[in-house]
Amino acid sequence: MKTFLILGAGTGGTMMANKLVKRLDPSEWKIILVDRELEHYYQPGFLFIPFGYYKPEVVVQPKRKFIPANIEFVISDIEMIEPDASRVKLAADKRVIQYDQLLIATGTDIHPEEIEGMKDGGWYKNVFDFYTFKGAVELSKFLKNFNGGRIVVNIAEMPIKCPVAPLEFAFLADYYFKQRGIRNKVEIVYTTPLSGAFTKPVASRMLGDVLIKKDIHTEPDFAVSEVNSSKNTISSYDGREINYDLLVAIPTNMGAEVIGRSGMGDDLNFVPTNKATLQSNKWENVWVIGDATNVPASKAGSVVHYEAETLIENILHTIEGKPLPASFDGHATCHITSGFNKSLLIDFSYDVEPLTGVYPIPVIGPFPLLKENTFNYLGKLSFKWIYWNIMLRGIPFPLPPAFSMAGKRQ
Amino acid sequence: MSVLDKVKFDADGYMEDSNAWTPEIAEAIAKREEVTLTERSWVVINYARNEFKVKGEAPTLRNITKNTDVDTKELYSLFPGGPGKMAAKVAGLHKPTGCI
Numbered sequence: 116m117k118t119f120l121i122l123g124a125g126t127g128g129t130m131m132a133n134k135l136v137k138r139l140d141p142s143e144w145k146i147i148l149v150d151r152e153l154e155h156y157y158q159p160g161f162l163f164i165p166f167g168y169y170k171p172e173v174v175v176q177p178k179r180k181f182i183p184a185n186i187e188f189v190i191s192d193i194e195m196i197e198p199d200a201s202r203v204k205l206a207a208d209k210r211v212i213q214y215d216q217l218l219i220a221t222g223t224d225i226h227p228e229e230i231e232g233m234k235d236g237g238w239y240k241n242v243f244d245f246y247t248f249k250g251a252v253e254l255s256k257f258l259k260n261f262n263g264g265r266i267v268v269n270i271a272e273m274p275i276k277c278p279v280a281p282l283e284f285a286f287l288a289d290y291y292f293k294q295r296g297i298r299n300k301v302e303i304v305y306t307t308p309l310s311g312a313f314t315k316p317v318a319s320r321m322l323g324d325v326l327i328k329k330d331i332h333t334e335p336d337f338a339v340s341e342v343n344s345s346k347n348t349i350s351s352y353d354g355r356e357i358n359y360d361l362l363v364a365i366p367t368n369m370g371a372e373v374i375g376r377s378g379m380g381d382d383l384n385f386v387p388t389n390k391a392t393l394q395s396n397k398w399e400n401v402w403v404i405g406d407a408t409n410v411p412a413s414k415a416g417s418v419v420h421y422e423a424e425t426l427i428e429n430i431l432h433t434i435e436g437k438p439l440p441a442s443f444d445g446h447a448t449c450h451i452t453s454g455f456n457k458s459l460l461i462d463f464s465y466d467v468e469p470l471t472g473v474y475p476i477p478v479i480g481p482f483p484l485l486k487e488n489t490f491n492y493l494g495k496l497s498f499k500w501i502y503w504n505i506m507l508r509g510i511p512f513p514l515p516p517a518f519s520m521a522g523k524r525q
Numbered sequence: 526m527s528v529l530d531k532v533k534f535d536a537d538g539y540m541e542d543s544n545a546w547t548p549e550i551a552e553a554i555a556k557r558e559e560v561t562l563t564e565r566s567w568v569v570i571n572y573a574r575n576e577f578k579v580k581g582e583a584p585t586l587r588n589i590t591k592n593t594d595v596d597t598k599e600l601y602s603l604f605p606g607g608p609g610k611m612a613a614k615v616a617g618l619h620k621p622t623g624c625i
């Protein structure tokens with residue numbers, strides 16, 4: 116009997132477990148899935164919790180529910196990966212698993228301790244993240260009682276997962292305070308290490324316009340050096356200092372600590388991965404999916420979905436001793452919420468930046484690209500249902516995995 | 526006549542062929558960008574060129590500060606206005622792919 120071991124039962128690990136169980140011969144392969152948490156969090160929902168648009172409980176479900184019964188699901192911290200020996204050590208019962216094929220899907224997490232002073236006095240008092248369930252819930256309590264002042268949104272350094280989420284936060288904050296009738300008492304400042312609103316030129320210009328329209332002040336090229344909780348200021352290396360009443364931080368994102376401990380990661384604990392095949396650059400029987408990789412694609416659920424289509428074919432071919440057929444093109448699709456009932460859609464790849472035009476989705480499309488639209492927002496909201504019921508279960512849905520120029524304007 | 530006359534740059538001012546780089550070219554690029562190079566700048570430039578040779582990519586700020594004795598604050602004073610991009614420019618490397 117051979118072992119297929121999957122580390123991490125988040126978006127990518129769960130999706131791949133569902134795909135593999137259908138395609139691997141059960142008389143030959145045993146699939147084991149490991150995660151330290153019992154609950155699965157729908158992370159895109161974290162964005163809506165601070166404003167009370169989602170109740171916290173709608174983003175949490177038991178992981179078990181999405182994992183096929185004939186897979187061994189182990190709840191444990193992963194202590195060490197030893198790829199040279201094809202072996203993984205778990206914390207629970209000091210179990211050692213010898214594998215034939217390994218899939219790493221351990222994601223990325225925030226590290227506020229990387230920024231000087233961020234975790235001092237103000238953390239979860241008037242300094243919050245919304246990239247964790249706890250952060251989003253704590254921030255919702257704070258916002259309820261916030262009646263005016265300056266909100267500073269800060270991205271510490273790139274890359275971050277869902278690079279549009281901080282922008283969406285700023286857009287939603289604008290909407291939220293308008294609804295409460297106190298927008299004139301609230302100043303919103305968007306500080307970013309990028310030179311504009313987004314990483315790619317066309318989208319950066321379009322989204323920059325939306326920021327201006329919503330009276331959100333952008334502070335570009337802002338590389339945060341320090342947070343001072345007693346003065347309530349955030350400073351940059353080039354000497355800028357900004358006062359805040361509320362700091363909404365997107366701290367440094369890093370891959371799982373176990374990747375670093377095992378000597379498998381880069382400076383941020385992301386695993387060096389072949390960007391076309393999703394195979395580890397160093398070990399032939401190690402595959403990587405989602406936020407855990409270092410590939411130059413967005414760290415997003417939609418990307419995980421597109422990657423999974425490539426990955427399953429590559430894994431099966433490798434097992435059969437055939438050459439790798441499929442190659443991932445960096446395809447990403449993101450809905451950018453710009454208000455409570457509006458959103459923009461962007462679609463891009465390794466080689467093509469987000470452009471304007473329309474996105475042709477069979478049956479339900481076309482969706483306009485890079486343009487605020489109510490219909491797009493319905494797309495964003497239906498994503499939660501699609502995530503729980505289709506994506507995690509590894510069921511194909513009518514989004515073509517390969518990036519296409521159809522409908523895009525150059 | 527400047528040493529830069531024969532050097533090919535891309536639209537953003539990065540050298541097209543990093544093999545054509547020389548320390549004199551670095552000095553000239555720095556002058557054009559109004560940056561003064563010190564002994565400490567050269568620690569960064571030499572490290573960045575070495576990394577590029579091995580990995581085919583300009584190193585990130587985090588990588589530089591982790592593997593040299595230059596910290597982030599000093600990097601910003603050595604290469605004002607974005608040390609990642611400026612150091613890559615002076616070291617004759619391609620624009621850092623950076624972020625997505």
Ligand SMILES: Cc1cc2nc3c(=O)[nH]c(=O)nc-3n(C[C@H](O)[C@H](O)[C@H](O)COP(=O)(O)OP(=O)(O)OC[C@H]3O[C@@H](n4cnc5c(N)ncnc54)[C@H](O)[C@@H]3O)c2cc1C
Pocket residue numbers: 122123124125126127128149150151152157158159160161162191192193194220221222223245246247276277280371372373404405406407414415416417418419449450
């Ligand atoms: C605020 C926010 C908004 C977002 N919005 C969107 C959106 O609109 N659209 C979109 O497509 N994407 C969005 N995303 C991104 C998306 O949620 C992630 O990209 C996706 O979930 C990544 O999947 P993954 O499998 O790589 O990692 P994850 O789903 O994070 O899974 C990693 C798993 O590994 C486990 N793990 C890690 N280390 C260990 C260890 N040592 N031992 C045991 N287990 C371990 C963790 O417990 C976790 O379950 C958003 C994310 C955030 C935070």
